Amino acid sequence: MVENHIDKAAMGLSELLPLLQQKLIKPFEQLSKSKISLMQFHVLFILEEKGNLSMTELSKELLTSKQQMTPIVEKLIKCGFVIRKYNKIDRRVIKIFLSLSGKKYIKKLKMDIFDMMKNKFHSLNDDDLSNLYKAFIEIKNIVNKLP
Numbered sequence: 001m002v003e004n005h006i007d008k009a010a011m012g013l014s015e016l017l018p019l020l021q022q023k024l025i026k027p028f029e030q031l032s033k034s035k036i037s038l039m040q041f042h043v044l045f046i047l048e049e050k051g052n053l054s055m056t057e058l059s060k061e062l063l064t065s066k067q068q069m070t071p072i073v074e075k076l077i078k079c080g081f082v083i084r085k086y087n088k089i090d091r092r093v094i095k096i097f098l099s100l101s102g103k104k105y106i107k108k109l110k111m112d113i114f115d116m117m118k119n120k121f122h123s124l125n126d127d128d129l130s131n132l133y134k135a136f137i138e139i140k141n142i143v144n145k146l147p
Contacts, residue, residue, distance in 0.1 A: 027116060035079060035105070039064075039072055044081060044106045047098040052085075055094055081105055 036044070039062070046061050047053060053061065059069045073096055076082040081102030087093035098106075121129060 023120070024117070036076070036081070037072075040076055041109065043072055043076060044098065044102055047082065047096060048103065048106050052095045052097045055096065058096055076102070
């Protein structure tokens with residue numbers, strides 16, 4: 001019985017992800033594409049949420065290698081969104097800080113995303129909106145339980 005539920009959950013998610021990609025994520029990518037990539041947005045979001053991180057910590061958060069993080073962070077430095085600071089005691093340790101410009105940019109981008117989502121949701125009726133909100137809460141709670 002449990003295996004049947006696992007199969008149904010896996011199938012449901014495999015059907016939901018492409019739909020989310022098409023209806024929600026792609027429009028967001030179009031919105032942010034002017035300056036940064038989706039991965040760079042994730043870096044800014046994580047730094048905003050977690051604070052200053054080393055390259056190792058940042059790469060672990062994004063489940064990527066430090067070598068892959070380097071060009072991503074370099075572009076954000078060139079845009080003026082993050083600052084790299086070396087540890088005074090051990091110069092091998094590098095912390096990445098969100099700059100004031102980066103904080104302003106992510107705040108604006110989040111507001112743009114929020115506005116875009118609100119516009120998309122205007123096409124739904126009250127019952128659909130209520131059900132969607134409840135589903136988001138439920139999915140978030142369940143996904144947070146995953147390893």
